[in-house]
Amino acid sequence: MIRIITAQLDIRPGQIRANWEQIEKEIRRAKDAGADILVLPEMCLTGYLIGDLWDQNAFLRECEAYNQRLAAAAQGLVILWGSCAVDWTRIQDDGRVRKYNAAFAAAEGRFLTPRGSRRPYTIKTLLPNYRQFDDRRYFTGAAAAAAEDGLPPGGFLRPFGQRLQGGTLAAGVLLCEDSWDENYAVHPMDLLAAHKPDLFFNLSASPFTLGKNEKRHRMLTAATGRLHVPMLYVNHRGLQNNGKDCYTFDGMTAAYSTDGQLAGEAAPYTEARSAFLFDPETHALTPERPMPPHTGDLLLPALRYGVSHFLKDIGVSRVVIGVSGGIDSAVNAALYRSILPADQLLLVNTPTRFNSETTKHLAADIAERLGSPYVTIPIGDFVDRTAEVLASLTIRTAEDAKNLAPTSFMKENIQARDRSGRILAALAASFGGIFTCNANKTEFTIGYATLYGDMAGALAATADLWKHQVYQTGRALNDFFGEAVIPEGIFTIRPSAELSDAQAVDKGLGDPLVYDYHDYLFRSFVEPWQRSTPEDILRWYAEGTLEAHIGTPLAVKDIFPDAAAFIADLEKWWKLFAGFAVAKRIQSPPLLAVSRRPYGYDLRESQLAPYFTDAYLALKEQLLTH
């Protein structure tokens, strides 16, 4: 039996030395545990999401030096790891030094060389270059390298061979996307299988998003079953970001057996290492201890892990949250409270005359339930004084004499900026921490938030959640706490910004959105594989299939009396989504990514004028004249 230990480490992006220190400890532990093989994930020295740090030659040299150290430390066991391989003798298409996203193996202090290869590593074949991924920006792929040597795309895809336990193990090592080959012309697992590996290892740096693990299980059970080669999948834990989007890495090392079954997986976000036994005779791959596959929703665990890690990374343990009595700030308050001691969280209510007794009471109520310090700082006075200053000014231009007194709408934005840009920012500094952005994805979509106001903050933890997911997360948090830390009234009150009399909750007024419809409409603009546009939406509306296409629980005819109303609503939000909201998102805080298409670096957006296709305009004309 071959004993394999996997270390799904919390890799710190860009911190080669710190990662090496972790790895060194894992090597000692693995030796003590009698491991034959220690498996580390992709890019385990450098981290994966490190942006243009790959430009820095000093960083590349550092990476090479630590690859050498890692190989030298492989004494008495085999180590497999992912890292960057540099070929200083060649360049890439961008003129920079040649870099490969590579997998290394070492034993007896020396690098192993895959059978028939002249390089002491294998090269990632499939370089994802979509959504948040930029692998082709940084690395040359195996197929391009093979072509240079006159070989076919899989020319370098060969197992590492190593004598172990009296036999020779042929280890087929893949890197992340190499096993997500559905849409590629090259199929690394199949090419590698032709060289009779005993076992596949997939070294990954695969960010968590909702539904991703289910898809992985479908793909990898199918592949291992079809090729009759078992697979050990080893992923990062931790939090990495590309600026705008912070991604959690769930770990979740998994074993897939030779008959295409999920034989076990590590607990998400927690387990640091796992042990497996591989039978070289039967090719049975089994966890040493039972590892029942994970069940249950990962949304709240991902949010809690992400926020907690973010705070640790920036060295902050105190957080200020503006609480309005609404669901978004309540969920953020409970989320941070699920991580921090009560007294590290300062909750602040900043009412004006537009805030109802109802919501002020709810805000105080959640603070009491969470046991955190709570202060009320009325801002109406400040807002009025700012408005007065403006009203005292008249600017004479060639056309007119313009008095600068703000309109009611402008005063709404003054309120929002006063809350965050003045009060919360100053409080956070004094309290010794950060303040949060409590916006949700529905608001981000249409820019229903004020820049430097409720769109400000160090992290937007819930900005990748649609409004209905914010409610779900609120319920999940109450379950987590085992009590209603978020009072029921917050779930049932009509959502409202309470910035003017037109949004008075006690009169049943509030946000200009029917969330159970608009959440799903907006989601269809952003998240599906085929993102929808007004042309698609209007066609589905005309066909009567809109509800089924976008997944809203409501009937569209109950919301809009006629096509004209439907179209006016659609155009209003599309113009905001594709227009001014983009300008706001450019200046938005980083968000915690959980969906399959977060704003920021995944959905890449230019500031453009919104566009309606000719086909849309024709269909609109047709519907309006009927």
Add this chain to the structure above:
Amino acid sequence: MIRIITAQLDIRPGQIRANWEQIEKEIRRAKDAGADILVLPEMCLTGYLIGDLWDQNAFLRECEAYNQRLAAAAQGLVILWGSCAVDWTRIQDDGRVRKYNAAFAAAEGRFLTPRGSRRPYTIKTLLPNYRQFDDRRYFTGAAAAAAEDGLPPGGFLRPFGQRLQGGTLAAGVLLCEDSWDENYAVHPMDLLAAHKPDLFFNLSASPFTLGKNEKRHRMLTAATGRLHVPMLYVNHRGLQNNGKDCYTFDGMTAAYSTDGQLAGEAAPYTEARSAFLFDPETHALTPERPMPPHTGDLLLPALRYGVSHFLKDIGVSRVVIGVSGGIDSAVNAALYRSILPADQLLLVNTPTRFNSETTKHLAADIAERLGSPYVTIPIGDFVDRTAEVLASLTIRTAEDAKNLAPTSFMKENIQARDRSGRILAALAASFGGIFTCNANKTEFTIGYATLYGDMAGALAATADLWKHQVYQTGRALNDFFGEAVIPEGIFTIRPSAELSDAQAVDKGLGDPLVYDYHDYLFRSFVEPWQRSTPEDILRWYAEGTLEAHIGTPLAVKDIFPDAAAFIADLEKWWKLFAGFAVAKRIQSPPLLAVSRRPYGYDLRESQLAPYFTDAYLALKEQLLTH
């Protein structure tokens, strides 16, 4: 003689219908002018920087429909244009429908097919995937398409042939990067030259950056001279962005003769169309009217064009600028004033007791010289009241009872946020326009600016200029106006944020930077091809070659008494550059890109802990113990 007209249109990104309307007019004009050929730039229907709009199938269908219209309109002349070609029968690596960045030719209402090709277009071969470019994210390249058909990389690179003026013209059409082939293994111009084209056309969407046109001239004169094929280069005009970075497109259509000379070029940012004569016998390519190549600095023209276009694009003609009496706000004020009528610009001074009479006088002085409305809104009272509110709060935690009175440093940030987040934002709304971010690249580098404060605004027009370039631009603006609209005192006063007594300009105090050194140090972190890191900097320092490497006009020994002081300074700024300043840049406004490496979407950054390599630490140890 073949008469060729080029239309370097101001392409509106994402606006297919509007671009078509422009093109239709150009076709009529070209016919009226007796043109044989009309040449339009790359992606002339869709625009080039449009982000993930390429995901939208409705947008692709629209693009195809307008390609058809364009072909149908080619009656009585040949039209060459760049656009997206969609192959709905194939997918790309990302699983989406196959898209090519393509060049089309049409005559007599029909698409022309390159000789020996089965597709009615040619495909861009070199897809840039570095700096701000993401071509591989969206398009499949010619080499990959050729490989599918079992052909070598240049298999599809063939001229379009068309009978014209009694002969047959072989037009070798290239797309932008195809002519910037230095670092690629495939060389499209050489491959195409083997098929004996009479003339090259390069259809481009090439954003302006400083020094780019000089490089283009070097490359294209060398290539046309070597291959003995003349070339007509046609580029976009206009402004396009990828969210964070707004790029100007200078147009500057250019003719390169068969002996490798620049035979003429269009005036930057202005000229809409140009006419050339091509002699099929001698292959002489000459402008119909003299087009003397452009001389002079394009920095100010780029800034003026970019700002003016940005305002037009967002439909704003009124601008509020906070003027402090310092150079950054003065340059922004003069820059906007060079575009807008005096009364469309509202200049605002928002002093506290830390602002000197000197700078308040200079602020009023520039307003007077620019002739714009000017208001003074003291903010000290508001800042004090905010501080008082905080000082009245004491939060009891398990560890301590923390009074929230802000420190002096915190009050500096409160001032900055009060200026922009409260006053300027509200004034801009009331005045009916935007307010500007006046930060420069030196500040952006180290985060020497306050989020939601002086880092806020609709556009950061000077954020890609180092401090010394801001001064240069100030001089250039005075030259532009033909008088000192920026008073001399603003050039000579010590730069200062004036947020505390420690920054009192009248005592000769100010910013903690030696701009003539730090500008160049910071530039070396960001802009050179080989970006430097502390390891490089310290090695150069030890070697005595730092000044030469980074280009500072100062002697390092005159700034730092010893290695310890040098290292402390280096580490302080590197930690900010690679650390907290990244967090600020994530939330910064869009900037106007002019350098070869702007922050934003060009230099892609993750929020990471700053790193110092082992080699750096060893060298530091060595220097400090000597």
